[in-house]
Amino acid sequence: MSNFLRNSSATTNQNGGTHTATVDTRYVRLRENTDGWLKIQPTSSKEMYICEYTKVTMVKSEGGRTYFKVMDGWSAVGLTASLSDANAREFLTKTPPSATIETVKVKYGPRNEEVSPFKGPLLQQWATLNIRGQAITVTLNSDWSGQYSPIPAGSHRIMAPDASHAGTSTQGYRNTYPGRIKANDVWFPIELAGTTGNSTRYVHIGHLSHGCVTVHQIELWNVVYNFLISHRLPNTNGKYVALLEVTK
Incomplete structure (x- = not known):
């Protein structure tokens, strides 16, 4: 089992030093010929769908599935959900949406x-x-x-x-x-x-x-x-x- 770093501060020595872990953030990207929604499996509810460029933070990989937390948008925000490891590699990328005012x-x-x-x-x-x-x-x-x-x-x-x-x-x-x-x-x-x-x-x-x-x-x-x-x-x-x- 491999774990992903979470965003947190933690004591690193007896002198009370702290460090901030790096957030492993990804964004949903889909294939060209698709209906535009990615089906995910929340840990506490039935299947849900999120759109492209939804922001997620990685939690862990376990039992052939990749777990992440949905961080923005309108659907499933705050929920921890998963994809198969293969689908996570294909559909979760590091390319964010543009943040310019259009x-x-x-x-x-x-x-x-x-x-x-x-x-x-x-x-x-x-x-x-x-x-x-x-x-x-x-x-x-x-x-x-x-x-x-x-x-x-x-x-x-x-x-x-x-x-x-x-x-x-x-x-x-x-x-x-x-x-x-x-x-x-x-x-x-x-x-x-x-x-x-x-x-x-x-x-x-x-x-x-x-x-x-x-x-x-x-x-x-x-x-x-x-x-x-x-x-x-x-x-x-x-x-x-x-x-x-x-x-x-």
Whole structure:
């Protein structure tokens, strides 16, 4: 059995000298063609899932499994969990997310009809999502029954992924673009200006929007995902990834 160092101060001699052990920190990284979630086994609960770039600290390797503590994000924070040693070597790396403050910009466009092959005529509120100069077509609303509305103009925050959204089927997009679309189950919650927490609006892949920032240009979803997942806003314990500036 091999043990990993934990972050602590310990007395090293009778004179009361201390030293600080080095934390062995890792970050989740996944394969290219994946749904975007890593299944882990907490020691005290059922299986759970964590997203890419979740921070963990190593605890020990024992009985063919590697144990670690989940240190940030929204899922399983504070829990000790494990992976097989082989999966730990593959999916836990030393590469951290970027800790710079990044701003994603959304600019309203026209509102006009699109004929969906699945849903028929849809009145879409189009917009352009801009990531480091790359313009990507999104829709901000597809349902005008009064239950939903496009995201308001303002300065919002994009949160780290909360949980798998496999229940809202987007597998078809991966089937349409085999080997080219990943992390379709990863949705990024939006914290609206003046509020706290998940507004139930998200940045996600798809052709329909219920007030979300829905990446309609499917072939560019990976650009959006890769950018957002690889960033964390400083001093937010891994809970926020970027700022969101929406203008009309």
